[in-house]
Amino acid sequence: MSTHDGPILTAHRAGLVGCRSCGRVWPEGEAICQRCGAELLPPDRRCLNAVWAWLVAGFIFYIPANMFPMLKTSTLGGIKGSSESTILGGVVDLMHYGNYGVAAIVFIASIIVPIAKFVSISWLALVAGRPATVSAAHKRLHLYEVVEFIGRWSMIDVFVVAILSALVQLGFVASIHPGPAAVSFALSVAFTMLSAQSFDPRLIWRGLPLRSRKD
Amino acid sequence: MQSEGTYDLTTGAGLIACPRCDALHIERELEPGETARCIRCNTVLASPRAGAFTRIIALSFTSLVLMVGAVFFPFLEISRMGFGNQTSLFGVALAFSHGWLMPLTVALLGSIIGLPVLRAVLLVYTLWPLSRRRPPYAHAVPAFRLSEALRPWSMAEIFVIGTALALVKVGGLANISFGPAFWAFCGLIVVNAASNAFTSAATIWDAIEDAGVATDGREMTPEIRA
Numbered sequence: 001m002s003t004h005d006g007p008i009l010t011a012h013r014a015g016l017v018g019c020r021s022c023g024r025v026w027p028e029g030e031a032i033c034q035r036c037g038a039e040l041l042p043p044d045r046r047c048l049n050a051v052w053a054w055l056v057a058g059f060i061f062y063i064p065a066n067m068f069p070m071l072k073t074s075t076l077g078g079i080k081g082s083s084e085s086t087i088l089g090g091v092v093d094l095m096h097y098g099n100y101g102v103a104a105i106v107f108i109a110s111i112i113v114p115i116a117k118f119v120s121i122s123w124l125a126l127v128a129g130r131p132a133t134v135s136a137a138h139k140r141l142h143l144y145e146v147v148e149f150i151g152r153w154s155m156i157d158v159f160v161v162a163i164l165s166a167l168v169q170l171g172f173v174a175s176i177h178p179g180p181a182a183v184s185f186a187l188s189v190a191f192t193m194l195s196a197q198s199f200d201p202r203l204i205w206r207g208l209p210l211r212s213r214k215d
Numbered sequence: 216m217q218s219e220g221t222y223d224l225t226t227g228a229g230l231i232a233c234p235r236c237d238a239l240h241i242e243r244e245l246e247p248g249e250t251a252r253c254i255r256c257n258t259v260l261a262s263p264r265a266g267a268f269t270r271i272i273a274l275s276f277t278s279l280v281l282m283v284g285a286v287f288f289p290f291l292e293i294s295r296m297g298f299g300n301q302t303s304l305f306g307v308a309l310a311f312s313h314g315w316l317m318p319l320t321v322a323l324l325g326s327i328i329g330l331p332v333l334r335a336v337l338l339v340y341t342l343w344p345l346s347r348r349r350p351p352y353a354h355a356v357p358a359f360r361l362s363e364a365l366r367p368w369s370m371a372e373i374f375v376i377g378t379a380l381a382l383v384k385v386g387g388l389a390n391i392s393f394g395p396a397f398w399a400f401c402g403l404i405v406v407n408a409a410s411n412a413f414t415s416a417a418t419i420w421d422a423i424e425d426a427g428v429a430t431d432g433r434e435m436t437p438e439i440r441a
Contacts, residue, residue, distance in 0.1 A: 008254065011230075014224055023417055024420075025230040036356060156373050162311060163302075167385070167391075168293065168300070170296075180315075182319060183316055193367065202236055
């Protein structure tokens with residue numbers, strides 16, 4: 001780790017604005033980066049509106065994703081029963097059959113991770129721009145990177161539903177069909193990804209004092 | 216033209232700002248193999264690799280060939296009590312094609328087939344002339360920016376892990392066998408990971424600029440260093 005102890009000049013403090021796409025620095029007030037064509041945005045709290053909007057949208061779609069069935073399974077032409085399982089119901093079923101490992105994976109990927117993402121993004125947005133110590137800022141950036149990395153992996157559940165419904169079409173013996181929860185879950189994941197992308201990590205560092213307290 | 220090591224705090228010429236924490240750095244041409252990291256948050260700012268462009272082009276072509284195989288060969292096969300079924304990658308995407316689940320088909324086709332193909336094509340379009348020391352093609356700048364913006368939405372590797380999870384789920388129910396498309400898709404993941412490891416966005420932006428896209432007259436050419 002190359003940690004730098006002295007005061008660090010940021011583009012914002014120097015009256016400049018950095019391009020988040022290619023890194024080039026422009027005078028404050030320029031709207032478009034002339035090298036890569038990306039929009040130049042100063043690191044201020046305006047981006048938080050978009051963060052909250054996408055986050056709320058993601059949360060709204062997460063509710064039906066848990067209430068409606070994800071999969072509709074029918075075995076032996078419905079004689080052995082046809083079942084509709086929600087996300088949580090699927091986890092319970094897997095535990096019934098003794099598949100504790102898979103049950104744990106599904107539970108973590110579809111329930112723990114989405115809720116942890118909602119909480120983390122809300123917290124990052126709430127404390128953004130507030131004074132922080134250097135080590136707190138490093139922790140926040142680390143959390144943001146984890147959220148950004150893990151966000152797309154929640155889509156795995158939708159892919160599993162698609163693969164199962166395409167593959168398990170054995171007519172009388174067994175068939176699996178997707179339920180409406182798959183769509184709302186996919187939308188919830190996409191909106192949460194957009195929320196994380198709208199968050200400007202430079203805000204995490206805005207609250208740092210210009211000089212450390214020692215000097 | 217900007218010479219190396221000089222900078223201007225009023226216009227920002229010769230400086231680089233970290234995209235994650237906004238710390239200012241003085242721009243410098245890097246040797247291949249060097250990695251520039253942010254002094255504050257340790258984010259990689261640039262990591263040029265020798266021969267990276269040729270390799271990315273080769274890997275992109277490989278991924279296109281593998282994708283053709285993955286789309287047209289059977290993907291997975293299942294059998295149980297004399298009943299059997301096989302599905303292709305398209306079959307998987309079309310699993311949602313009933314009623315109002317329809318839009319999800321488009322999203323699925325896009326994230327596992329469309330976007331990986333589009334990104335490979337955009338990368339070749341951007342890097343092909345650069346690797347032959349010619350000026351970049353028209354619209355190379357928006358093409359590369361689009362390719363970078365689509366990166367998080369291209370989900371082929373997540374799909375393969377999803378396949379593994381689905382197989383564990385139905386493993387007890389029926390016999391499953393893998394088609395050639397499955398292996399092609401696994402190869403695709405490795406190829407894409409290698410391509411991403413060679414891609415350094417900052418280096419490609421510099422190369423597009425050095426190769427003669429008229430931008431802002433701030434590019435540093437390696438001749439100046441000598």
